[in-house]
Amino acid sequence: MLSSSTSTLRLHQPTRGPRRHLLPPASHQFRSATASRRLPQRGGTVIRALDAAQPFDYESRAAGLLEDRQRLKIAIVGFGNFGQFLARTFARQGHTLLAHSRSDYSSLAASVGASYFQDPHDLCECHPDVVLLATSILSAEAVLRTLPVHRLRRNTLFVDVLSVKEFPKNLLLSTLPPDFDVICTHPMFGPESARDGWDGLPFVFDKVRVGDCPARRARAEAFLNIFEREGCRMVEMTCAEHDAHAAETQFLTHTVGRMLAMLELQSTPINTKGYETLLRLVDNTCSDSFDLYNGLFMYNKNSTELLNRLEWAMDSVKKKLFDGLHDVLRKQLFEGSPHAPNTTTVRK
Numbered sequence: 001m002l003s004s005s006t007s008t009l010r011l012h013q014p015t016r017g018p019r020r021h022l023l024p025p026a027s028h029q030f031r032s033a034t035a036s037r038r039l040p041q042r043g044g045t046v047i048r049a050l051d052a053a054q055p056f057d058y059e060s061r062a063a064g065l066l067e068d069r070q071r072l073k074i075a076i077v078g079f080g081n082f083g084q085f086l087a088r089t090f091a092r093q094g095h096t097l098l099a100h101s102r103s104d105y106s107s108l109a110a111s112v113g114a115s116y117f118q119d120p121h122d123l124c125e126c127h128p129d130v131v132l133l134a135t136s137i138l139s140a141e142a143v144l145r146t147l148p149v150h151r152l153r154r155n156t157l158f159v160d161v162l163s164v165k166e167f168p169k170n171l172l173l174s175t176l177p178p179d180f181d182v183i184c185t186h187p188m189f190g191p192e193s194a195r196d197g198w199d200g201l202p203f204v205f206d207k208v209r210v211g212d213c214p215a216r217r218a219r220a221e222a223f224l225n226i227f228e229r230e231g232c233r234m235v236e237m238t239c240a241e242h243d244a245h246a247a248e249t250q251f252l253t254h255t256v257g258r259m260l261a262m263l264e265l266q267s268t269p270i271n272t273k274g275y276e277t278l279l280r281l282v283d284n285t286c287s288d289s290f291d292l293y294n295g296l297f298m299y300n301k302n303s304t305e306l307l308n309r310l311e312w313a314m315d316s317v318k319k320k321l322f323d324g325l326h327d328v329l330r331k332q333l334f335e336g337s338p339h340a341p342n343t344t345t346v347r348k
């Protein structure tokens with residue numbers, strides 16, 4: 001079933017078991033030959049210096065082991081803006097990184113300690129624990145189809161970070177072999193909004209398919225733990241729920257940001273806080289590629305309705321303003337005039 005590479009063996013261990021499970025039995029601790037240097041007897045108890053230190057020594061070694069077991073070999077496919085942003089944190093946490101993309105990012109990858117593979121066959125032959133799909137929404141299907149998944153281990157974990165969720169879920173389930181695990185995720189932040197860290201920022205995930213064996217569950221937890229360790233607010237929800245919410249939160253935000261950008265707003269000497277919020281919104285949204293924004297529209301079925309509602313909202317606000325203006329104009333035109341029509345009648 002599983003191959004016996006060292007990284008696979010690691011996956012057979014629980015990732016977050018209580019530390020005491022990693023300690024050897026007490027009898028073994030005291031059997032170890034360290035008793036030669038004895039401290040003075042006190043009240044009949046012999047205290048052996050090294051024996052006394054041993055439980056602590058084991059504990060720190062166990063903690064080290066625990067770290068090792070959480071460490072994953074992650075292949076990032078799509079090493080653009082967001083893939084690189086994630087890679088920096090993965091590398092800081094000590095994971096082994098591989099990367100592949102359409103463009104040549106070999107020197108950028110080297111700068112974060114990732115091995116870069118121009119050829120996806122070479123990447124897959126490295127047998128990563130996790131393949132992380134971080135390509136654009138629009139290119140996801142084509143990119144996935146270029147991956148020689150038969151070269152991967154039989155139960156590799158696939159994770160996507162696309163900003164829409166139902167589309168990649170269906171794509172991964174229909175394209176990957178049934179033995180592969182699938183987790184669909186959306187870190188709801190990016191290089192701009194999370195430049196000071198990920199603490200408190202929402203991370204949405206759906207464990208779409210995780211095989212029912214300890215090693216596979218442990219691997220899934222080790223991956224999710226990357227975000228938990230950074231302080232993300234972990235939000236488990238279905239891909240469909242995500243897309244319904246994201247149309248309102250993300251697509252609306254990006255649309256308003258892009259509309260404001262069309263106005264070419266400039267900073268002024270009398271900026272209010274509200275106006276500065278708008279300027280920041282333009283920066284935050286327009287620093288993402290248009291492909292990303294387009295993907296939010298094309299691949300979330302809730303986005304069209306949101307656009308229609310936005311248009312209706314703009315029309316309603318305009319109508320309210322113009323109705324008020326017409327009332328004032330009519331008053332000015334007709335009030336006091338012998339020919340003035342009854343304004344109540346006019347309004348009807």
Ligand code: NAP
Pocket residue numbers: 077078079080081082083101102103104134135136137139142143161162163164186187188189190191288289290291292295
């Ligand atoms: P993006 O424009 O959505 O995607 C850029 C990536 O897609 C690059 O790796 C690029 O490869 C690849 N790509 C684009 N067209 C391609 C094609 N025709 N064939 C092969 N590869 C292609 O920008 P991004 O910000 O890096 O986002 C990447 C993914 O993360 C997206 O799915 C996005 O929804 C998601 N995401 C982004 C953010 C964010 O804040 N930016 C946050 C959460 C999730 P090359 O660079 O090699 O050309």
